[in-house]
Amino acid sequence: MEIYWLLGIPLAGGLYLALWGNRTHAPEINAAFSLATLIAAGTLTARIVDEGPMLAGGDGWFFIDAFNVFLVALTAFVAFTTALFSRPYMRIEQDHGRLSAARLRLYHASYQIFIGTMLLALTTNNMGILWVAMEGATLATVLLVSLYRTPAALEAAWKYFILCGVGIALALFGTILLYFAAEKVLGAGGGALLWTHLNGVKAQLEPVVLQLAFVFLLVGYGTKVGLVPLHNWLPDAHAEGPTPISAVLSGLLLNVALYAVMRSKVLVDGALGVHSLAGNLMMGFGLLSVVVAALLIKRQTDVKRMFAYSSIEHMGLITFAFGMGGPVASFAALLHMTLHSLTKSAIFFAVGHATQKAGTQVMDDIRGLIKTNPTIGWGLMLGTVAILGVPPFGVFASEFLIITNAMHQHPWATPFLLAALGVAFASMFGKVQPMVFGETGLPRLPHQPALAPVFIHLALVLMLGLFIPAYLADWYRQAASLLGG
Amino acid sequence: MSLTYHLQVVNLLAAVLLLIAFAMLSQRRIVGLITLFAWQGTALAASTIIVAWSTAQHHLYYSAALTLALKVVVMPWYFFRLVRKLDVDRDVEPMINIPTTMLIGIALVIFAFNLALPIAQMAGTVTRSTLGIALASVLLAFLMMITRSKAIPQVIGFLAMENGLFFAATSATYGMPLVVELGVALDVLVAVFVLGIFFFHIRETFDSMDLKHMERLREK
Amino acid sequence: MTTGVLLQITQTGLALLLAPLLMGWVNICRAWLQGRSAPPLLQPYYTLQKLFHKDAVLAHDATRLFRFAPYLIFACMVLAAGIVPTLANDLPFSPAADVIALVGLFALARVFQALAAMDIGTAFGSLGARREMLVSFLAEPALLMVFFTASFISQSTELPHIVDRLAHQEFALYPSLAFAAVAFWMVSTAENARIPVDNPSTHLELTMIHEAMILEYSARHLALIEWAVALKLFTYSALGIALFLPWGIAAAGDLNALPLALLALVLKLALGGAALALLETINAKMRLFRAPEFLGTAFLLAVLGMLVHFLLEV
Known part of the structure; x- marks a missing residue:
C-alpha cells in the first residue's frame, strides 16, 4: 500500500x-x-526492515528489497531537504x-514529476518500466536545466537531452536483448522482464546475449551516471541549471542510474559467473572516471562545474567498487553512495547561496x-572537507574501505x-580555501540564509563517519549480499 | 530459402528500412528528411502488422497502430509545422561530407551484421535475421545524429534510432510486453513535445536553429 | 537448333526495331508529363531515315578511327541487345550472355566513343570524352556490384541462369534485389546519359557529356550512333527487366510461351519507359561534380545489397 502512496x-x-x-x-x-513523500518512504522502509523484501501490485510489478529501499529513503530525504532549500532560494x-512565475510553475511541477519518476525507477520490478522511468526522469529535467533560458543554459539542456537520449536508446537495446534472452526461458509476456523472475533463472540465461546486453545497458545507463567518456553533459547541466536541480541531479539521479546498472549486473553475474566481463567493465569505466575527473577538477573556474566533476569522480569510485564486487567493496560502495548524496547536495546548497x-x-x-557570511562559509568549507574524505566525516570511512579492498x-x-x-584533494581544497577565507571588500550581509538542510546533511555524514548504527550496517550488509557479495 | 511469403515480406521491409536509413544519411533537406522518417514509420508499422498477423500475437497490432499514429501521422505533421513556423528548411551541409558519411555507414552496417550474427543464430523467432538490420539502422541513425549540426535533423536521427530499436524488438522478440511499449511510446511522445518547446527557446535565444552557435560550453 | 537460331535472329531483330520505339515512347511520356505537345511515336525512325539519306561530312583531321567508331559502337550494342534475354531464355548466344562480358562490351563501345571524340581534336570532343570517362569510371564498378549481388542468388553470372532462377523456380522475395534495383537505376541514368547525370535533350556546353562527344558526327555516322544510343537504353531496360522483373520471359524450349513473352515485354517496356520519363521529370539535373557522389552512393547501395543478401538470404 505504501508503495502507491510513495x-x-x-x-x-506534479x-x-x-x-x-x-x-x-x-x-x-x-x-x-x-514531506508527504518522505513519510510514505519512511513507512515503506519501516515495513521492509520489519518484514523483509516484498512484492507488490498485480503480478509483482513492484519489488522492494534492502538494496532499493535504502535508495528510496535516501531519495525521498534529499528530495525533501532540497525542496526546503529551494523554497527561499x-x-x-x-x-x-531571473525567473517568472510561469517558469516557477514549470519548475515545481517538473521537480515533483522528476522525483516521482526516480522513485518509480527504483521500485519497479520490470526492467522495461525501469527504462521508461529513467527516460521520464531525463525528460522531466531537460526543461529544468534550461530554466534560465540563457544561451549557455539552452546549450547545456540540449547536450543533456541528446547525449542522455542516445545513451538511453542504447540502454533500450540492452533491455530488448535482455528480454530476448529471458523470453526463451520464461516465455513471452510481461513476466519475462520482471527482475525477480529473471533473478530466479539467471543461471539459465544465454551468456552471449547477456554479455552484449550488459555492454549496451552499461553504456546506456552509464551515460546517465556520468561515466567518462560519456560524461560530457554532466558538468554543463550542473553548472547551467538552477542550483536545487544540480543538487538533485548529483545527489539522486546519478545514484538511480547506477542502481539500474547494478540490477543488470546481478543478472549478468548470475549468467556468467561473478568475476566476469560485467565487473571488469565497471571497474574500467569507474577507474577512468576517477582519474579523468580528478585531473579536470584542477582546470575548472566555475564552482558548480568543479563540484560536478567531483560528482563524476565519486560516481566513478562507486562504480569501481561495485565492479570489484565482494561483500566489503559492495558495502563500501553503498555507504559511499549514501554519503556522496548527502554531502554533495549539502555542498550545492551552500554553493547556491554563495553564488546567489x-x-x-x-x-x-x-x-x-x-x-561576509559565516554560515555559508562554514557550510561550504565543511562540505568540501567532508567530500574530500577528511576524517572524521563518513566519506573517509567509505573511501578507506574501497581503497583497502x-x-x-x-x-x-x-x-x-x-x-x-590526492590530485582532487589538492586542487579542490586550493580553490575553495580562498573562496572561504580570502580577502574581500564586501560588507557583512545583514541577514543570514536558512541553511538548516546543509547542516543536517553534514551532521548525518559526520555521524556515519563516527559510528554506523547497527541496523543500518546490517541493512547495508543485506544489500551488499544481494548484489552478489 | 524456405521461408513463407509473409516472412519474406518482413525481410523485404527490413531491407527497405535500412535503405531509408541510408537515404536519410544522404538527405540534405530537412523536409526530405521528415518525409523519409514518415516512410520509415510506415515500413515499420507494416512489418509489425505482418509479424502480428503471421504469429497471432495480438498485442503487436496495438503497437503497430501506435507506430502508425505517432510516427507516421502525428510526429511528421508536428515537424512539418515546426519547419514552417520556424522557417528552417534550407540545404544543410553536414559536418562530414556525405560520401565519407556513407562509407562510415557501410562500415557500421558490417559491424552491426557481425555483432548480430551469433545472436540471430540463437533466436527462436522466425524473423531473427532482421536483428542485424535493426542494429544497423540504430547505428546509422546515430551516425546521422552526430554528423548533423541542426537541431531538427538531430531529433529525427534520435527518433529514427527509436524506430530501429522498435524494429529490433519486433523482429527479435515479437515485441516487448505491451506495458513497456506503451511506456516507450509515451516517452517518445513527451520527448518530441518537450523538444518542440525547446526548439522555440533555442530559436528565440540564438535566432537560428544551427547548433554551431552552441559551442560555448567546453573545457578550456 | 534451327528454332534456336531463328529465335535468336528474331530477338535481335526485335531489339533493333523496338529500340527507337522505346526512345520515342519515353519522349512522348516526358512531353506529356511536362505539359508539352508530344512528338509522334515514330519520330526516332523518321530521324534515323533522314540521317541515313544525308551525305556525311567529315572533319579535316578525322582519321579512320573516327569513321570506324560508329560501326563498332553500333555492333557492340547490337550484340549486347542480342544476348540479353528479352523473349526467350535458351538461345545460341546464351552462353555468351555473361554479365561481366556484357560490362566489357559496354566498356569497349565507350572507349571507342571517347577515342573518336578526341580524334578530331575539338575542345568539346575532349571535354565530353573526359567527363564520360570520369562518370563511367565510377559507374562501372557499381554496375558490376549490382550484377554480383544478383548473381549471388543464382550462383552464376550468366543472365539466362539468373533469369531462370528468378522467374522459373520457386517464387521468393529477395531484399538484396531492392538495393540492387535502386543502385541499378542510378547507374543506368549515368550510363545512358539521362537526367540526373546528363541531359539528353540539351547542347549546353557547361553540362553536356554524351552530346559533346558526338557533336562532329553527321548523316549515317550520327544515325548509327543515335541508333546505338537507343539500343543501349533498350538493353539496359531489358537488363533491368531480366534482373528484377523476369516473369514472362519464356523458359527453355517453351515456344508456346513466346506470344505471352512478347506481350509481357512490350508491357514492361512501356511501363519502364513511363517510369523513366517520370523520374526524369521530377528530378533536376545535378551539377557535374555531384555525379561522383551520386555514383558512389549507387556503389554503396550495391555493396549493401550484397551484405543484406548474406544476412537475410543465406
Missing part, C-alpha cells in the same frame, strides 16, 4: 503544481508534497528577476565568504586511485 504523491504533486503552481505559496506546497531568484550572494559562479570572484583485490589500481584522490 508514487502517487509526487505524481499528484499535477497540482502544474495547474496551480503560479500561486505564491507554491514553494511551500512543493515542500509539503516532498527560488524566491530570491524570482526577486532578482556573489552574483557569479566564477570562483575567482567569490572571496571571503567567512567574513582494492589493494587487496586489485593492487594495480590503488596507485591510480590514490593519485587521483
Whole structure:
C-alpha cells in the first residue's frame, strides 16, 4: 500500500503544481508534497526492515528489497531537504528577476514529476518500466536545466537531452536483448522482464546475449551516471541549471542510474559467473572516471562545474567498487553512495547561496565568504572537507574501505586511485580555501540564509563517519549480499 | 530459402528500412528528411502488422497502430509545422561530407551484421535475421545524429534510432510486453513535445536553429 | 537448333526495331508529363531515315578511327541487345550472355566513343570524352556490384541462369534485389546519359557529356550512333527487366510461351519507359561534380545489397 502512496504523491504533486503552481505559496506546497513523500518512504522502509523484501501490485510489478529501499529513503530525504532549500532560494531568484512565475510553475511541477519518476525507477520490478522511468526522469529535467533560458543554459539542456537520449536508446537495446534472452526461458509476456523472475533463472540465461546486453545497458545507463567518456553533459547541466536541480541531479539521479546498472549486473553475474566481463567493465569505466575527473577538477573556474566533476569522480569510485564486487567493496560502495548524496547536495546548497550572494559562479570572484557570511562559509568549507574524505566525516570511512579492498583485490589500481584522490584533494581544497577565507571588500550581509538542510546533511555524514548504527550496517550488509557479495 | 511469403515480406521491409536509413544519411533537406522518417514509420508499422498477423500475437497490432499514429501521422505533421513556423528548411551541409558519411555507414552496417550474427543464430523467432538490420539502422541513425549540426535533423536521427530499436524488438522478440511499449511510446511522445518547446527557446535565444552557435560550453 | 537460331535472329531483330520505339515512347511520356505537345511515336525512325539519306561530312583531321567508331559502337550494342534475354531464355548466344562480358562490351563501345571524340581534336570532343570517362569510371564498378549481388542468388553470372532462377523456380522475395534495383537505376541514368547525370535533350556546353562527344558526327555516322544510343537504353531496360522483373520471359524450349513473352515485354517496356520519363521529370539535373557522389552512393547501395543478401538470404 505504501508503495502507491510513495508514487502517487509526487505524481499528484506534479499535477497540482502544474495547474496551480503560479500561486505564491507554491514553494511551500512543493515542500509539503516532498514531506508527504518522505513519510510514505519512511513507512515503506519501516515495513521492509520489519518484514523483509516484498512484492507488490498485480503480478509483482513492484519489488522492494534492502538494496532499493535504502535508495528510496535516501531519495525521498534529499528530495525533501532540497525542496526546503529551494523554497527561499527560488524566491530570491524570482526577486532578482531571473525567473517568472510561469517558469516557477514549470519548475515545481517538473521537480515533483522528476522525483516521482526516480522513485518509480527504483521500485519497479520490470526492467522495461525501469527504462521508461529513467527516460521520464531525463525528460522531466531537460526543461529544468534550461530554466534560465540563457544561451549557455539552452546549450547545456540540449547536450543533456541528446547525449542522455542516445545513451538511453542504447540502454533500450540492452533491455530488448535482455528480454530476448529471458523470453526463451520464461516465455513471452510481461513476466519475462520482471527482475525477480529473471533473478530466479539467471543461471539459465544465454551468456552471449547477456554479455552484449550488459555492454549496451552499461553504456546506456552509464551515460546517465556520468561515466567518462560519456560524461560530457554532466558538468554543463550542473553548472547551467538552477542550483536545487544540480543538487538533485548529483545527489539522486546519478545514484538511480547506477542502481539500474547494478540490477543488470546481478543478472549478468548470475549468467556468467561473478568475476566476469560485467565487473571488469565497471571497474574500467569507474577507474577512468576517477582519474579523468580528478585531473579536470584542477582546470575548472566555475564552482558548480568543479563540484560536478567531483560528482563524476565519486560516481566513478562507486562504480569501481561495485565492479570489484565482494561483500566489503559492495558495502563500501553503498555507504559511499549514501554519503556522496548527502554531502554533495549539502555542498550545492551552500554553493547556491554563495553564488546567489556573489552574483557569479566564477570562483575567482567569490572571496571571503567567512567574513561576509559565516554560515555559508562554514557550510561550504565543511562540505568540501567532508567530500574530500577528511576524517572524521563518513566519506573517509567509505573511501578507506574501497581503497583497502582494492589493494587487496586489485593492487594495480590503488596507485591510480590514490593519485587521483590526492590530485582532487589538492586542487579542490586550493580553490575553495580562498573562496572561504580570502580577502574581500564586501560588507557583512545583514541577514543570514536558512541553511538548516546543509547542516543536517553534514551532521548525518559526520555521524556515519563516527559510528554506523547497527541496523543500518546490517541493512547495508543485506544489500551488499544481494548484489552478489 | 524456405521461408513463407509473409516472412519474406518482413525481410523485404527490413531491407527497405535500412535503405531509408541510408537515404536519410544522404538527405540534405530537412523536409526530405521528415518525409523519409514518415516512410520509415510506415515500413515499420507494416512489418509489425505482418509479424502480428503471421504469429497471432495480438498485442503487436496495438503497437503497430501506435507506430502508425505517432510516427507516421502525428510526429511528421508536428515537424512539418515546426519547419514552417520556424522557417528552417534550407540545404544543410553536414559536418562530414556525405560520401565519407556513407562509407562510415557501410562500415557500421558490417559491424552491426557481425555483432548480430551469433545472436540471430540463437533466436527462436522466425524473423531473427532482421536483428542485424535493426542494429544497423540504430547505428546509422546515430551516425546521422552526430554528423548533423541542426537541431531538427538531430531529433529525427534520435527518433529514427527509436524506430530501429522498435524494429529490433519486433523482429527479435515479437515485441516487448505491451506495458513497456506503451511506456516507450509515451516517452517518445513527451520527448518530441518537450523538444518542440525547446526548439522555440533555442530559436528565440540564438535566432537560428544551427547548433554551431552552441559551442560555448567546453573545457578550456 | 534451327528454332534456336531463328529465335535468336528474331530477338535481335526485335531489339533493333523496338529500340527507337522505346526512345520515342519515353519522349512522348516526358512531353506529356511536362505539359508539352508530344512528338509522334515514330519520330526516332523518321530521324534515323533522314540521317541515313544525308551525305556525311567529315572533319579535316578525322582519321579512320573516327569513321570506324560508329560501326563498332553500333555492333557492340547490337550484340549486347542480342544476348540479353528479352523473349526467350535458351538461345545460341546464351552462353555468351555473361554479365561481366556484357560490362566489357559496354566498356569497349565507350572507349571507342571517347577515342573518336578526341580524334578530331575539338575542345568539346575532349571535354565530353573526359567527363564520360570520369562518370563511367565510377559507374562501372557499381554496375558490376549490382550484377554480383544478383548473381549471388543464382550462383552464376550468366543472365539466362539468373533469369531462370528468378522467374522459373520457386517464387521468393529477395531484399538484396531492392538495393540492387535502386543502385541499378542510378547507374543506368549515368550510363545512358539521362537526367540526373546528363541531359539528353540539351547542347549546353557547361553540362553536356554524351552530346559533346558526338557533336562532329553527321548523316549515317550520327544515325548509327543515335541508333546505338537507343539500343543501349533498350538493353539496359531489358537488363533491368531480366534482373528484377523476369516473369514472362519464356523458359527453355517453351515456344508456346513466346506470344505471352512478347506481350509481357512490350508491357514492361512501356511501363519502364513511363517510369523513366517520370523520374526524369521530377528530378533536376545535378551539377557535374555531384555525379561522383551520386555514383558512389549507387556503389554503396550495391555493396549493401550484397551484405543484406548474406544476412537475410543465406
